[in-house]
Amino acid sequence: MEIIRNLTRRKLRNILTISGIVIGVLALVTMGAMAEKFNALLAGGATYFGSNVQVADSSGGAIGAFGGGLLTLDRVAALEQVDGVAAAFPDVSVTAKPGSTNTVSFGIPDYVSNLDPRANDYSAVKLQIAQGRTLTTSSTGDVVLGSDFATEFKKNVGDTIDLPIRAKDAPPDFVNHGFTVVGILAKTQTAPDSGAYVSLTDAQMLLKETLPASIRNSIDTTKLVNGATVYGKPGVDLDKLADKINAEVPGVKATKPSVLVASFNAGGAIFTAITTGAALIALVVGGLSVINTMLMAVTERVREIGLKKAVGAKVGHILREYLLEAVLIGGIGGGIGLLLGWGLTSLINAATASSNLTLFLLSWRLVIVAILFSVGLGAIAGIIPALRASRMDPVRALRAA
Amino acid sequence: MASIELHDLTKHYKQGATTVKAVDGINLEIEAGEFVSIVGRSGSGKTTTLDLLGLLLRPSSGQITLDGMDTGKLRDGARADLRGKKIGFVFQDFNLLPGLNAIENVMLPLRYHKNGKDGKARAAALLDEVGLKDRMHHRPDQMSGGEQQRVAIARSLINRPSLVLGDEPTGEVDSETSQQIVALMRRMNREYGVTFVLVTHDMDVAAQTDRVIRLNDGKVLSDVRATGDQKFLTGADLQGVIA
Numbered sequence: 168m169e170i171i172r173n174l175t176r177r178k179l180r181n182i183l184t185i186s187g188i189v190i191g192v193l194a195l196v197t198m199g200a201m202a203e204k205f206n207a208l209l210a211g212g213a214t215y216f217g218s219n220v221q222v223a224d225s226s227g228g229a230i231g232a233f234g235g236g237l238l239t240l241d242r243v244a245a246l247e248q249v250d251g252v253a254a255a256f257p258d259v260s261v262t263a264k265p266g267s268t269n270t271v272s273f274g275i276p277d278y279v280s281n282l283d284p285r286a287n288d289y290s291a292v293k294l295q296i297a298q299g300r301t302l303t304t305s306s307t308g309d310v311v312l313g314s315d316f317a318t319e320f321k322k323n324v325g326d327t328i329d330l331p332i333r334a335k336d337a338p339p340d341f342v343n344h345g346f347t348v349v350g351i352l353a354k355t356q357t358a359p360d361s362g363a364y365v366s367l368t369d370a371q372m373l374l375k376e377t378l379p380a381s382i383r384n385s386i387d388t389t390k391l392v393n394g395a396t397v398y399g400k401p402g403v404d405l406d407k408l409a410d411k412i413n414a415e416v417p418g419v420k421a422t423k424p425s426v427l428v429a430s431f432n433a434g435g436a437i438f439t440a441i442t443t444g445a446a447l448i449a450l451v452v453g454g455l456s457v458i459n460t461m462l463m464a465v466t467e468r469v470r471e472i473g474l475k476k477a478v479g480a481k482v483g484h485i486l487r488e489y490l491l492e493a494v495l496i497g498g499i500g501g502g503i504g505l506l507l508g509w510g511l512t513s514l515i516n517a518a519t520a521s522s523n524l525t526l527f528l529l530s531w532r533l534v535i536v537a538i539l540f541s542v543g544l545g546a547i548a549g550i551i552p553a554l555r556a557s558r559m560d561p562v563r564a565l566r567a568a
Numbered sequence: 569m570a571s572i573e574l575h576d577l578t579k580h581y582k583q584g585a586t587t588v589k590a591v592d593g594i595n596l597e598i599e600a601g602e603f604v605s606i607v608g609r610s611g612s613g614k615t616t617t618l619d620l621l622g623l624l625l626r627p628s629s630g631q632i633t634l635d636g637m638d639t640g641k642l643r644d645g646a647r648a649d650l651r652g653k654k655i656g657f658v659f660q661d662f663n664l665l666p667g668l669n670a671i672e673n674v675m676l677p678l679r680y681h682k683n684g685k686d687g688k689a690r691a692a693a694l695l696d697e698v699g700l701k702d703r704m705h706h707r708p709d710q711m712s713g714g715e716q717q718r719v720a721i722a723r724s725l726i727n728r729p730s731l732v733l734g735d736e737p738t739g740e741v742d743s744e745t746s747q748q749i750v751a752l753m754r755r756m757n758r759e760y761g762v763t764f765v766l767v768t769h770d771m772d773v774a775a776q777t778d779r780v781i782r783l784n785d786g787k788v789l790s791d792v793r794a795t796g797d798q799k800f801l802t803g804a805d806l807q808g809v810i811a
Contacts, residue, residue, distance in 0.1 A: 172667035474663040478677040479652020481645050561624045
């Protein structure tokens with residue numbers, strides 16, 4: 168009680184100090200939430216691509232689904248014959264918003280991809296249906312939307328959606344097809360949130376329409392896919408399996424999962440550095456102002472400290488009282504900063520949801536870190552003033568002017 | 569056995585090249601329940617003696633015995649404990665905590681030394697006894713000097729001490745209030761049998777005590793007791809003392 172009243176004795180000064188911590192924690196929370204979102208995105212990628220082997224045409228990129236040459240379905244069948252392979256699924260993926268201006272994106276651009284419900288049995292990233300149902304292997308005209316995709320285009324189960332999405336300045340020969348939304352996925356915080364999932368047949372039809380008109384009708388796209396995702400049998404080393412595929416199946420290129428995972432983790436390190444930077448600034452600015460405030464409080468209350476010692480307070484009692492006061496300053500600042508950060512990130516997320524942009528993820532981990540951080544900051548900053556108070560000579564303190 | 573015994577007590581300070589002998593060989597015995605004043609010019613060592621008695625200072629040499637316990641061997645923590653349990657303080661400028669109301673100020677020593685579960689009731693009873701029943705929830709800045717000092721007296725008694733030390737307890741109040749304060753302490757002294765030692769330069773205050781100890785240059789110059797049936801010292805008793 169006395170500690171709370173002590174805070175109100177120098178209102179302006181304590182408000183200013185608390186504001187310093189509020190700003191620090193606000194910075195920590197917003198930067199941290201941004202890093203959490205990005206890290207979740209990357210962690211999802213690392214988990215997914217670490218659990219399978221991505222196979223592309225031998226002239227293509229690392230991940231078949233994102234560009235590169237096309238693979239024929241018989242190659243996918245050949246993959247399943249390799250010893251150690253549990254299953255191989257063809258991947259077909261096209262952009263959901265062809266022609267839209269998308270120079271720099273923080274997240275993953277919307278895409279339309281095929282989904283084989285059986286892949287869930289093997290993948291480390293399990294897709295959960297939040298509403299409706301998943302696809303059946305033979306369904307056509309049905310689509311399951313990722314949670315962000317559904318929010319962006321305001322679709323519910325039972326609605327229809329034309330895919331790909333028509334851009335405002337679409338060319339005259341642009342075609343798209345109506346799909347019925349049969350299900351919406353639970354939020355994953357990573358790639359599947361931005362996806363629309365259709366059957367392989369439908370995906371191949373959409374793939375065909377992305378090809379130049381000159382060759383579109385001369386090839387049989389029902390036999391073509393972008394790449395394949397291969398799952399190993401339990402206990403099989405996937406890096407070795409990738410080597411084995413490259414050796415045994417001609418015309419394909421399997422990428423070692425460890426290579427992909429390493430590149431995801433490297434991206435996460437940058438964001439972790441940004442968060443740490445924000446935390447350090449908060450630490451320095453907030454910490455110094457708490458030290459300053461508490462030192463002033465101790466100087467002002469020299470006689471009170473002397474009196475407390477005279478009536479029997481020991482070093483530990485005084486130390487505890489002043490540490491607690493500093494912790495309270497830190498905790499109040501942290502609490503307000505956290506609330507403001509939560510409000511700000513929620514507002515921005517709501518404002519950007521319609522353009523497939525989720526910037527922030529305020530995770531429980533981050534909330535706990537912010538609270539511990541602000542309380543710890545108060546405690547550390549309070550040590551010097553509290554020590555000064557507790558070691559005061561009672562006679563000098565009592566007779567101080 | 570006396571409540572307080574001082575043997576060859578000294579307190580020397582180094583001040584630059586010279587040594588200040590604030591207390592320079594004091595021998596005193598004060599019995600339990602006495603009502604004593606210590607007088608002297610400023611610089612006579614009376615405040616230092618009080619600080620030594622209150623275990624706020626350690627002597628340079630000599631011995632302080634409280635209720636038979638030699639306090640010289642005690643560590644700082646044990647001295648704080650002893651202060652909390654056995655010694656009450658009343659200061660010139662009251663030294664109440666501005667953030668706490670009257671009853672909370674009275675209960676402050678209990679924060680550091682719990683003494684039974686009836687602390688709040690005891691604090692209320694003490695405030696009632698010093699005539700502040702209606703002021704229990706007032707803050708110090710809402711009370712007069714006399715009222716604040718009465719809160720301080722209640723605070724000094726909350727842990728049922730055997731000794732209350734007053735450091736110029738009437739220095740900041742007018743003469744009428746001063747009379748009331750001393751009368752109140754006298755009443756508490758009788759009622760609870762608590763020893764009171766008051767440092768003062770106010771001879772009217774000293775005249776109301778049973779025994780006047782005069783210090784000069786850190787030594788006891790005179791030690792006069794009220795004699796016979798006299799309740800208070802007379803002007804004649806103090807003639808030589810005050811000078």
